[in-house]
Amino acid sequence: MKRLFVSGRYAQLALTFLLAPLTAWGQTTFDEFFQNSPSPMWMVAVDDGEIVRANPAAKAFYGYPNLEKMQIDQINTFTPEQLRAEIQLASRQERNHLIFRHRLADGSTRLVGVYTQPYQWQGEAVLLSSLYDMSAVDGVTGRRYVATIEEQVDLQTMELEHARERTRWLWIGSALAQGIVIVLLALALWRLRGAQRERTRLIDELSFRNHELERISQAMAHHFQEPSRRLVSFSHQLKRLPPEVLDDSSNVAVGFINTQAQRLSELVSDVQRYLSLDQTPLTLERLNVERIIDELYQRDPLLGPLRDQKALLIDHPLPEAFFDRKQLGLIFKLLLHNAWQYRQPSRPLTVEISGKVVRGRAQYRVADNGQGIAPEYRRQVFEMFNRLVPNGDAYPGTGVGLAILVKLLRKADGQITIEDGRDGGACFVFDLPLPGEKRQ
Structure with missing residues (x-):
């Protein structure tokens, strides 16, 4: 010491x-x-x-x-x-x-x-x-002192070694984490590229399908309509023949040909109108819905029976909409004509149109007191060619009108549903953008 x-x-x-x-x-x-x-x-x-x-x-x-x-x-x-x-x-x-x-x-x-x-x-x-x-x-005391010092140095050295070990494991963990992140990023990139390739393929396929539909629409407008018009024309000529030329069975056959030819013409026309919606862009503008309904109601020949019975009621005021003027008129025309066609014969028809703003959208309701639609069929009627009644003189139609309505609304992110109307009738509820609404 x-x-x-x-x-x-x-x-x-x-x-x-x-x-x-x-x-x-x-x-x-x-x-x-x-x-x-x-x-x-x-x-x-x-x-x-x-x-x-x-x-x-x-x-x-x-x-x-x-x-x-x-x-x-x-x-x-x-x-x-x-x-x-x-x-x-x-x-x-x-x-x-x-x-x-x-x-x-x-x-x-x-x-x-x-x-x-x-x-x-x-x-x-x-x-x-x-x-x-x-x-x-x-000396013993000196050696104890040195041993104490060495012990302190050993502890400090051990602490440093532990720190090195912790640093090493942290580095290894960090490297592993980085490796995992790189692998995940590579996998995500691979999937993204695959998704982009699939997206490109789907866009090409969609473009091809749209081109096909456009060609079918053109064919229906010309090639399909021509045979149906010829059938209607020749059936009319046959009906004008003298009674002694055609017997009763022949008259029935000619009438059937005329009816089916007329139905075929209407069917081709409605399908062509449905397909052409994809090729017709909407001209969006601020619309006074009450004015459009009034003009349609007063001038459209198809709605003459409703005018004669004064069946339409409008709950003023209706909210304005941001939509295509011509297509909005078609929507109300289809719904009003549908209400008249499926009216309840035992009572006068009443159709009430109302509207309000719901969650930033203009919502409209067209309610009638007609025959109504059972809840289990309320989604089915919007499918193309689906009809709940047999086709005939009492209920003419092609089953395409409501499908056209759905397609028009989808172009404006709108939806349509059916609820109970007045006295067991039907109520069609649909929505449209408000003026100033930003569409994605």
Whole structure:
């Protein structure tokens, strides 16, 4: 223990003498004392940890032929990060006595005490250090002291090792996470490219189908209509023949041909109108719905029976809509004609049109007191060619009208449903955009 304290005290005194004012010690005296000191001494650069100068005692103690110009982390067992932190503490004079394990040239490790002070050497900031060996200690007390110091150093070293291990595992975990993210991104990119290819294929297929429908629509407008018109024309000629030419069965056959030819013509015309909706863009504008209904009601020949019975009631005011003028007239025409066709014969027909704003949309209701539609058939009637009554003179039609209505509303993101009307009748409820509504 005595030897330990003596060597340590000498190292501290040597450092004190070296840092005395230059008025008392000349530069030559400083160099002589540094070089001739029996205590190992060196200077370590603050910025990069390089040993810029070492005295013979230090070179002899460590045994490295090129001790000067070595980095301190080549000797010290601490991590470079820990050493930088210790150097910064010493340079700020927050710590001047340090204990480290140093590696010697022969591979052995020594516990070394270091007294250090900031110093300027040839214009460079260095730490001037005086070192002493704490490993060679005599006596039980001294060995216990050294053992305690070593235990503290071991704990600190172990903590550093644990920190390294944690850092390593964190790095591994981070690398794995990055790898997983890269794989997921690659998989997402692969799926996105697949989706884009499928989207391109579907767009091409849709374009092809639309072209087909356009061709069918054109064919129905010309090639399909022509045979039906010829059938109607020739059946009319046959009906004008003298009675003695055609017997009763022939008259029935001619009537059947005329009826079916007329139905075929109407069917082709309605299907052509349905298909042409895809090729007809909407001309959207702000519409006064009451005015459009009034003009339609007063002028359309198909709605003459409703005018004669004064069957239409309008619950004023109706909200305005942002839609195509012609197509909006067609929607109300279809619904009003449908109400008249399926009226209840036992009572006068009443049709009431009302409207309100619901969730930012204009909602309209066309309610009648006719025959009504059972709940289980209220979705079926909107399908093309679906009719709930047999076709005949009492209920003419093709089953396409409500399908056209649905398609028109879908072009404005609208929907239509059927509810109970007045006295068991039907109520058609549909919505349209309001003026100023932004469509996606």
